[in-house]
Amino acid sequence: MVRRKQRSTLKVSEVTGIKYRSKFEMDIHRTNPELQYEPEKLEYVVPAKKRTYTYDFLTPNGTPVEAKGYFRPGDKEKLLLVQATGYDIHLLFMKPDPKMIAWANKHNFPYAVGITIPNTW
Secondary structure, eight states: OOOOOOOOOOEEOTTTOOEESSHHHHHHHHHOTTSOSSOOOOOOOOOOOOOOOOOSEEOTTOOEEEEESSOOTTHHHHHHHHHHTTOOOEEEESSOOHHHHHHHHHTTOOEEESSOOOTTO
């Protein structure tokens, strides 16, 4: 899952030293000091959303191939989710990028580099 960076907009109370997410929350706590501010984190599950994935090529042997020049935000997560459903996607990298190759190896994605599809695919 891709996590977004939380903006650093915390307001620090000069009285309590607590970091509030908004001035409104700080004002509420000042008015009601008996309240606990953000005392715990609640876990929840985001319901699954049905998505589709369109790979770039299909070999004569029936192997789906995804061509990658680079990983856009979310690409890695998407590939892992598709892989988890049982699809055996092969990656064809434009250039021998060590980080992309290491990621493919780590997650057991067959890969090749260049414009030629290996005969074994």
